[in-house]
Amino acid sequence: MNAPLSSAPATAPEAWAINVDHVGKTFTLDGGKELKAIDDVDIKIGQGEFVALLGPSGCGKSTILRLVAALEDVSTGRVTVEGSNPTALSRAHRLGVAFQDHALLPWLTIRDNIALPYKVAGRPVDDKRIAELLALVGLSGFEKARPRQLSGGMRQRVSIARALVLKPDVLLLDEPFGALDAVTRRHMNVELQRIWSEQRITTLLVTHSVEEALFLADRVIVMSGRPGRIIKEIQVPFARPRSPDVQRTMEFHHLADELTLALEPEGHH
Amino acid sequence: MKMTAERWQSLTLGIVGIALFLAAWEAIGVNRLAGLTWPPLSAVFQFMFDPTKAQLFIRAMEASFSMVILGYVTGSVVGIALAGLVHVLPVVRPGMDRLASVIHAIPAIALAPLFIVLISREFTGMAIAALNVFFILYVSTTSGLNNSTAGHRDLFQVLGSSRTTRLLRLDLPAALPAVVSGMKYSVPAAFIGAILGEWFGSSRGLGLLMVSAMQNFQIPLLWSAVFIASTASLIVFGLMGLLEQFVYGRYK
Ligand SMILES: Nc1ncnc2c1ncn2[C@@H]1O[C@H](COP(=O)(O)OP(=O)(O)OP(=O)(O)O)[C@@H](O)[C@H]1O
Numbered sequence: 001m002n003a004p005l006s007s008a009p010a011t012a013p014e015a016w017a018i019n020v021d022h023v024g025k026t027f028t029l030d031g032g033k034e035l036k037a038i039d040d041v042d043i044k045i046g047q048g049e050f051v052a053l054l055g056p057s058g059c060g061k062s063t064i065l066r067l068v069a070a071l072e073d074v075s076t077g078r079v080t081v082e083g084s085n086p087t088a089l090s091r092a093h094r095l096g097v098a099f100q101d102h103a104l105l106p107w108l109t110i111r112d113n114i115a116l117p118y119k120v121a122g123r124p125v126d127d128k129r130i131a132e133l134l135a136l137v138g139l140s141g142f143e144k145a146r147p148r149q150l151s152g153g154m155r156q157r158v159s160i161a162r163a164l165v166l167k168p169d170v171l172l173l174d175e176p177f178g179a180l181d182a183v184t185r186r187h188m189n190v191e192l193q194r195i196w197s198e199q200r201i202t203t204l205l206v207t208h209s210v211e212e213a214l215f216l217a218d219r220v221i222v223m224s225g226r227p228g229r230i231i232k233e234i235q236v237p238f239a240r241p242r243s244p245d246v247q248r249t250m251e252f253h254h255l256a257d258e259l260t261l262a263l264e265p266e267g268h269h
Numbered sequence: 270m271k272m273t274a275e276r277w278q279s280l281t282l283g284i285v286g287i288a289l290f291l292a293a294w295e296a297i298g299v300n301r302l303a304g305l306t307w308p309p310l311s312a313v314f315q316f317m318f319d320p321t322k323a324q325l326f327i328r329a330m331e332a333s334f335s336m337v338i339l340g341y342v343t344g345s346v347v348g349i350a351l352a353g354l355v356h357v358l359p360v361v362r363p364g365m366d367r368l369a370s371v372i373h374a375i376p377a378i379a380l381a382p383l384f385i386v387l388i389s390r391e392f393t394g395m396a397i398a399a400l401n402v403f404f405i406l407y408v409s410t411t412s413g414l415n416n417s418t419a420g421h422r423d424l425f426q427v428l429g430s431s432r433t434t435r436l437l438r439l440d441l442p443a444a445l446p447a448v449v450s451g452m453k454y455s456v457p458a459a460f461i462g463a464i465l466g467e468w469f470g471s472s473r474g475l476g477l478l479m480v481s482a483m484q485n486f487q488i489p490l491l492w493s494a495v496f497i498a499s500t501a502s503l504i505v506f507g508l509m510g511l512l513e514q515f516v517y518g519r520y521k
């Protein structure tokens with residue numbers, strides 16, 4: 001797999017792992033009113049690149065993820081994943097998604113929830129891999145528990161393990177650490193960085209944390225409020241593997257300030 | 270299941286309620302407040318547990334309960350299976366819905382003569398029970414199969430699930446609470462159907478006992494038959510209630 005090189009000249013669209021090509025999405029509300037969620041969003045993600053998406057609540061971040069996951073259809077523009085229609089990826093069981101609301105099945109144990117992608121794909125369940133992932137997200141010993149017995153943050157971590165279990169080619173994470181305390185969140189960031197460095201999965205991460213975006217991503221994209229548009233894009237310069245210490249450097253603080261400023265609504269800075 | 274203070278309280282209240290009801294029954298009977306046709310509870314029990322009558326009741330119970338079970342199982346299997354079919358083949362759904370409601374709208378009593386000529390007197394009760402149960406389970410299963418949440422449907426789509434896999438691993442488990450509730454509420458319906466069916470000239474069963482006791486003014490016999498049928502229905506209903514609680518705790 002190539003190293004992420006998003007500054008490379010744009011060749012054929014098929015060169016991109018994820019190509020959100022000038023996409024707009026308009027929802028028709030119950031009353032027949034139209035709501036333009038995103039407008040002319042253009043995001044190109046290279047093979048093995050990690051891109052973070054920042055933006056105010058309701059600006060269409062989840063919508064973009066859902067478009068890439070083939071859960072919604074575009075209104076204008078085009079989305080391709082690895083050169084073809086995004087449905088092809090999920091049909092081939094090569095897409096990993098951790099939803100904003102975890103979506104665990106309440107009647108399955110934690111172990112069975114993580115084993116679900118194997119079952120759906122008709123593959124033998126790899127219990128060693130499940131144990132590894134459970135350890136990774138800090139939930140060893142919870143195999144037999146059921147989702148309702150876990151806290152919100154624990155459920156989110158289970159859903160990340162489930163998204164990773166089949167070693168997907170593309171990983172979509174929608175605020176995966178939103179419900180975690182600061183310490184666990186930092187720990188999860190380090191762990192996610194570690195597995196990502198091992199596997200180099202093409203990843204699109206939605207987050208509200210500027211620090212998380214800078215620590216994890218190769219590139220950070222900032223969106224404006226509704227209708228969502230891209231207003232800023234920065235290349236993250238830190239070499240990998242990144243140690244948590246990188247967050248204490250001047251450069252990190254500088255970039256964080258820059259992103260925070262971009263996130264402030266117009267007229268407030 | 271944990272016994273919380275609340276649960277103890279409701280259990281105690283339930284027992285007190287039943288005891289009061291039985292005591293009132295006894296008092297009305299002993300004092301003949303409701304005339305000759307209302308015997309004291311003790312007289313009914315005495316009659317019911319009279320060893321010489323045991324054979325009579327056991328044979329009637331065997332006959333009736335086997336019809337209840339047959340009707341219940343047939344109705345459940347057909348109801349759930351057809352609900353599954355219309356879920357997988359949505360084109361046939363409007364037709365099946367209409368058929369089910371038409372069947373439901375016709376009073377079972379009106380169908381009884383048909384069953385007698387079509388099947389046999391002995392199985393008329395079973396057929397009515399099956400029809401009652403069928404309708405309840407068809408309706409509860411079809412609605413239950415749509416109980417999965419949008420988030421879970423999205424999950425199965427991004428996992429690349431086939432329709433069958435989704436049916437087995439998502440739609441059916443999500444439907445289970447509704448199905449079990451349907452199975453609970455169709456218990457009394459199965460008993461009513463089977464025993465009612467026996468009124469139409471069946472040669473065995475609790476329903477026959479009731480009719481002949483009525484005609485021959487054998488009041489304790491009549492009450493015993495009614496008591497047995499109601500108690501059996503209540504017990505099964507209660508057991509299904511326990512199952513329902515368990516399923517709701519796990520699948521919702
Ligand atoms: N299915 C839908 N029907 C109608 N409107 C929708 C639908 N999905 C999203 N929207 C609207 O589109 C806009 C963007 O929603 P989206 O969920 O993508 O925001 P978000 O950036 O993920 O917000 P948050 O950070 O709060 O999760 C919102 O205004 C939302 O109301």
Ligand SMILES: [Mg+2]
Nearest residue numbers: 061062100174
């Ligand atoms: Mg969102």
